[in-house]
Amino acid sequence: MFKSAYLNQVYASLSQRYSDQPEFLQAVEEFVSSIDVMVDKDPRIQQNAIIERIVEPERNIKFRVSWVDDKGKVQVNRAMRVQFNSAIGPYKGGIRFHHSVNESIMKFLGFEQTFKNSLTGLPMGGAKGGSDFDPEGKSDNEIMRFCQGFILELYRHIGPRMDVPAGDLGVGAREIGYMYGMYKRIENEFSGTFTSKGIESGGSLGRAEATGYGLCYFVEEMLKTYKNDSFKNKRVIISGAGKVGLMAAVKVHELGGKVVGMSDLSGVIHDENGMDLELIKTLSKTSALVMNQYKSYHPEAIYSPINADIWKIPCDIAMPCATQNEIYIESAKDLVANGCWLVAEGANMPTTIEATQYFRDNNILFAPGKAANAGGVAVSGLEMTQNAMFLNWTFKEVDAKLHEIMENIFKKCYEASLIYTGKPDDLVAGANIAGFLKVYYAMLQQGV
Numbered sequence: 001m002f003k004s005a006y007l008n009q010v011y012a013s014l015s016q017r018y019s020d021q022p023e024f025l026q027a028v029e030e031f032v033s034s035i036d037v038m039v040d041k042d043p044r045i046q047q048n049a050i051i052e053r054i055v056e057p058e059r060n061i062k063f064r065v066s067w068v069d070d071k072g073k074v075q076v077n078r079a080m081r082v083q084f085n086s087a088i089g090p091y092k093g094g095i096r097f098h099h100s101v102n103e104s105i106m107k108f109l110g111f112e113q114t115f116k117n118s119l120t121g122l123p124m125g126g127a128k129g130g131s132d133f134d135p136e137g138k139s140d141n142e143i144m145r146f147c148q149g150f151i152l153e154l155y156r157h158i159g160p161r162m163d164v165p166a167g168d169l170g171v172g173a174r175e176i177g178y179m180y181g182m183y184k185r186i187e188n189e190f191s192g193t194f195t196s197k198g199i200e201s202g203g204s205l206g207r208a209e210a211t212g213y214g215l216c217y218f219v220e221e222m223l224k225t226y227k228n229d230s231f232k233n234k235r236v237i238i239s240g241a242g243k244v245g246l247m248a249a250v251k252v253h254e255l256g257g258k259v260v261g262m263s264d265l266s267g268v269i270h271d272e273n274g275m276d277l278e279l280i281k282t283l284s285k286t287s288a289l290v291m292n293q294y295k296s297y298h299p300e301a302i303y304s305p306i307n308a309d310i311w312k313i314p315c316d317i318a319m320p321c322a323t324q325n326e327i328y329i330e331s332a333k334d335l336v337a338n339g340c341w342l343v344a345e346g347a348n349m350p351t352t353i354e355a356t357q358y359f360r361d362n363n364i365l366f367a368p369g370k371a372a373n374a375g376g377v378a379v380s381g382l383e384m385t386q387n388a389m390f391l392n393w394t395f396k397e398v399d400a401k402l403h404e405i406m407e408n409i410f411k412k413c414y415e416a417s418l419i420y421t422g423k424p425d426d427l428v429a430g431a432n433i434a435g436f437l438k439v440y441y442a443m444l445q446q447g448v
């Protein structure tokens with residue numbers, strides 16, 4: 001499957017050991033395919049078992065969370081924190097609360113996070129955590145009790161220089177607030193052990209916008225470099241209307257593009273007048289299901305309850321910002337057939353390997369999430385710096401730093417692609433190789 005016999009052997013044994021972890025294997029396969037071009041040229045990689053070590057988490061903490069619901073009944077959930085790699089800094093990565101959370105998904109996310117964090121240039125290792133607890137439909141008090149129970153176990157494994165969690169699917173400022181509050185009570189210290197905190201609790205201005213805005217800054221660099229162009233008058237579709245998708249839509253609009261389609265779990269809206277982002281923001285305050293309400297405010301818009309229909313809307317740029325594996329080969333074909341020429345991943349691994357290959361075969365410019373959605377964790381890194389220095393930067397300062405970081409990430413991916421593949425636009429390979437090199441050199445320096 002790969003050119004390198006060493007990689008074939010490592011991947012075969014990994015697939016055998018973790019045959020029940022498809023998302024994790026998918027993430028490793030994509031990574032290994034990219035570094036295939038350089039691994040055999042550097043014998044130290046095999047000699048030091050770098051790949052065998054990099055695909056195994058340093059630690060995986062699994063625990064039970066018991067909590068009491070509003071009816072007085074005890075509920076039990078399963079949780080874990082995968083501390084993947086700390087070669088270049090303390091573990092850093094989000095926490096996800098969703099019924100789908102399992103070891104495969106946590107490991108794929110922690111693995112990807114390692115390289116994403118490396119690309120930001122900031123000293124952060126990779127981790128991910130979560131629970132199969134679903135905040136949807138729970139009261140505020142139930143969420144608080146669950147978060148407190150979660151931290152009652154996790155607190156002993158995290159700390160400002162050890163492991164700094166953040167938000168993800170199902171975990172926003174409210175959940176972070178409850179977790180940080182409990183952590184602070186136990187440890188009796190005000191240290192920046194969580195990021196994405198509320199501003200009053202030591203959070204950074206610009207963190208809420210960072211992933212979506214950063215995604216657009218990355219795409220701006222692609223448009224400038226490959227097309228001598230900008231977002232002006234581009235038709236954009238965005239799946240997901242959550243923390244990432246909505247902020248990406250706001251920035252696209254600001255940069256002169258037009259968002260003509262968005263989706264959430266309730267369905268898809270196609271609005272040729274441009275999506276009404278203020279309406280989405282307002283409706284989101286009271287419900288997670290917004291798209292099925294949109295049409296009653298804009299009767300001219302087209303609604304579909306089928307999530308994959310978003311990829312049938314004619315566009316120039318598609319930004320999958322909802323969840324993993326949302327673009328399968330059929331949707332990739334729909335996108336290409338309807339004129340899309342740039343795909344930028346706001347979510348983590350939203351495109352399957354087959355669909356990614358289809359985009360490459362059809363010369364579609366492709367921004368992998370590992371690089372393009374790194375703005376969120378980059379500003380989390382800036383939040384850690386502000387907490388450590390006991391000062392707050394303005395929104396403008398944070399946004400300017402984010403812009404610079406995203407430009408640099410693009411530059412690193414572009415250069416690695418050119419040097420190692422001979423092509424300037426294989427950003428998947430570029431991101432994997434550039435992200436890997438820093439972690440690899442640090443591992444080498446630190447011995448076995």
Ligand code: NDP
Nearest residue numbers: 170211240241242243244264265288307322323347348376
């Ligand atoms: P949110 O929970 O805030 O938003 C997710 C959005 O996607 C919601 O609108 C949700 O709909 C929608 N959604 C979920 N599943 C589907 C689906 N199958 N089809 C269509 N829409 C769907 O999460 P985030 O925005 O924080 O995260 C989105 C993705 O981005 C995840 O992959 C995450 O790992 C990644 N990411 C997030 C970062 C961050 O800073 N938040 C940083 C880097 C990556 P509904 O509201 O109806 O549930």
